[in-house]
Amino acid sequence: DQQVKQNSPSLSVQEGRISILNCDYTNSMFDYFLWYKKYPAEGPTFLISISSIKDKNEDGRFTVFLNKSAKHLSLHIVPSQPGDSAVYFCAASGGADYKLSFGAGTTVTVRA
Amino acid sequence: DTAVSQTPKYLVTQMGNDKSIKCEQNLGHDTMYWYKQDSKKFLKIMFSYNNKELIINETVPNRFSPKSPDKAHLNLHINSLELGDSAVYFCASSQGQAVILRGYTFGSGTRLTVV
Numbered sequence: 001d002q003q004v005k006q007n008s009p010s011l012s013v014q015e016g017r018i019s020i021l022n023c024d025y026t027n028s029m030f031d032y033f034l035w036y037k038k039y040p041a042e043g044p045t046f047l048i049s050i051s052s053i054k055d056k057n058e059d060g061r062f063t064v065f066l067n068k069s070a071k072h073l074s075l076h077i078v079p080s081q082p083g084d085s086a087v088y089f090c091a092a093s094g095g096a097d098y099k100l101s102f103g104a105g106t107t108v109t110v111r112a
Numbered sequence: 113d114t115a116v117s118q119t120p121k122y123l124v125t126q127m128g129n130d131k132s133i134k135c136e137q138n139l140g141h142d143t144m145y146w147y148k149q150d151s152k153k154f155l156k157i158m159f160s161y162n163n164k165e166l167i168i169n170e171t172v173p174n175r176f177s178p179k180s181p182d183k184a185h186l187n188l189h190i191n192s193l194e195l196g197d198s199a200v201y202f203c204a205s206s207q208g209q210a211v212i213l214r215g216y217t218f219g220s221g222t223r224l225t226v227v
Binding site: 002034036041042043046049089091101104105 | 154
């Protein structure tokens with residue numbers, strides 16, 4: 001049973017525009033949320049995280065928004081660049097074992 | 113200076129064989145993980161070790177056996193390989209509560225193909 005869901009398998013955006021990736025979760029015990037970026041033939045790399053006590057976290061071009069009541073988070077990339085073309089995974093954690101539950105990923109393609 | 117290294121990167125083997133995947137991290141982390149990415153691209157946790165002690169063991173066939181000789185290594189041994197074991201296996205590591213802020217550090221994955 002998937003507790004973290006990314007319902008959009010792919011997203012195409014023009015260079016310079018905003019990319020918005022969405023993620024929903026079902027487990028109310030989750031209190032930390034992370035986004036990972038993955039290039040082909042490489043492992044996922046950590047991008048940005050947010051604690052459930054916040055509703056926004058920003059790091060350069062990347063901003064993550066959290067709506068706890070809706071059990072929804074989103075990742076905004078502004079402006080999108082060709083190097084942002086990758087698969088983005090949403091992940092969540094809520095236990096003392098620090099286990100991360102991942103979504104299925106969204107493939108972002110930035111068009112020149 | 114690869115932080116989390118897995119070997120081999122690719123593994124093609126026949127059904128029924130036994131194989132191992134090795135993982136080493138040089139980050140000084142205390143926790144290591146094995147994740148499986150299946151054909152639907154979901155990343156699912158299989159095992160986690162903290163200082164050589166098994167702390168997470170998800171519903172995984174007992175043909176899969178992790179071994180952690182020290183906290184820098186976590187190997188995965190698979191007996192009697194089946195077609196459904198074909199997937200990409202990722203090793204990862206983290207340091208205590210820092211995982212909340214920095215997540216795991218992943219290896220580049222091992223693509224296992226069972227024929």
